[in-house]
Amino acid sequence: MPVKEKEPLIMHPRPSSIVAALYTLRDLDTDVVILHGPPGCSFKHARLLEEDGMRVVTTSLDESGFVFGGHDSLVEVLEKVIKRFNPKRIGIVGTCASMIIGEELHEAVTEVQPDVPVIEVEVHAGYRDNTKGVIIALESALAAGIISEAEFERQKSLLKEATMVEKRHGAASKEYLEPNRGDLKFRVAERLLELMKQGKKGLNILNAKKETAFMFADINLAVAQTAEKLGVSSSIVNMANLDVNVGLPKNRRNAREIKDELTQKDMKIHHIIGGLDEYPIAGNNASRIIGEKYQDFDFAVITGVPHALPMDNMKNMELFSITNGPRQVVPLKEMGHKHVVVEIDLHPKTLGVNHIVESEFGATLRELAKDA
Known part of the structure; x- marks a missing residue:
């Protein structure tokens, strides 16, 4: 045995x-x-x-x-x-x-x-x-x-995968993970802006957990707005786990609120990869789409739970990842994410809101883009 x-x-x-x-x-x-x-x-x-x-x-x-x-x-x-x-x-x-x-x-x-x-x-x-x-x-x-029984089984399946995501590349992947504040936001935004100015092809992916999406979405919005300002929107593909038809009541409500606000601000989402509680499997959906359509892209911006995205179809891209977990920086670097940024106070700022909340990285990128 x-x-x-x-x-x-x-x-x-x-x-x-x-x-x-x-x-x-x-x-x-x-x-x-x-x-x-x-x-x-x-x-x-x-x-x-x-x-x-x-x-x-x-x-x-x-x-x-x-x-x-x-x-x-x-x-x-x-x-x-x-x-x-x-x-x-x-x-x-x-x-x-x-x-x-x-x-x-x-x-x-x-x-x-x-x-x-x-x-x-x-x-x-x-x-x-x-x-x-x-x-x-x-x-x-x-x-x-x-x-319902069906929703219970769906949630159990998601939770099982969420646990595995953390054991593979998250907070449960090592005996001890040193907290780390990540890379300097100004330098990372500067490099991202440089790539967009060059017209490089980029993926802009929101894969956030529940209410944290209220701030992570601001980063993806800032990327889309910067691309529009530079006249390179056609080089950026936007993906988001904002399916309004799945999840517990609050998650569906929040997905709709975020999605509607992005639409009002003229950000087109090219691919819906799951719901706000589906971040453990939405990464797999994003990876499949990338493998089918976008493997030749130059960079990817991934917000929320970047470590849920398999590396197979992104290993040749320059990766920009934004998390709110200081203990997530080292695992992401080890996965091959070149730039890792931490929004340290994100979670407290996204409780009790029903609108997108400005992020430090998003604000930094917008400020740099003013002089572009």
Whole structure:
């Protein structure tokens, strides 16, 4: 019997399954989520998610709760949430503390008997892959009749591929990845502008994860606007994972908002490569199109999750990649991406918005193009 190869120990901090569950509930248009655990658990993301319109409250478990349990606290908070916020959909998310002491979320729901759907997510942060938190949340949404079996299976398939993308070339690809701020934006924009001035053929690809597309799209828009200013638009092909017909409610809504704004600003998208939750497989779709039509192109600008694009059909191109992950710089360089730029504050700036947000790299490119 073959011995299963042990996965490497990843020493740098990685995303939490609890947080992943919270974002999934947000994508399902949940009004209020109760975190059943200590007051400080997932504080940063809980606060940021409130910027996106989803209220997050906590049962504030303390030392007494760790010993005697937090059932009564959960019942009390659930009742207060219903009375205070009158939500149409509620989420309850476990934490390391409540799961270790064996709290049963469903018992509190049974006792209170809310007249609205409740998505119970029994999750902790001890899973190797944070996508586990998404799957648990989706399983509960399926059980509550909020998503279909077909959508659940589709999401599971995407999450499996997302995990593999990170293990191949992402945050789970090495035992330890040093944070890196990437290349100097001014120098990278300068080189990109030089190629466009020369009339070189370029691919302009948005392959972003969910709401991060609100800023990544600005970079692709800046490339298209610069090409228009230089009179070389015919040399640029635009691709984007902005399919408005797939995904959980918020992702479809955001895709439409971004796509409509790009259209208003006269940016033509030549190829739709997937939806905002399809970034793990949209890269494969882009690669197939490149192989069929654009292998002779000179450069490519890839924003969002550049490491999801296979290198096979781009290995002879000069690659410009923009990420928001400091630990993604080294893997991208090792893949063969010559220029790697980090938009360090991107995620907090794209929560709670419904319009494209200006990026540092996009602003830099536009400023340089003024003198072109």
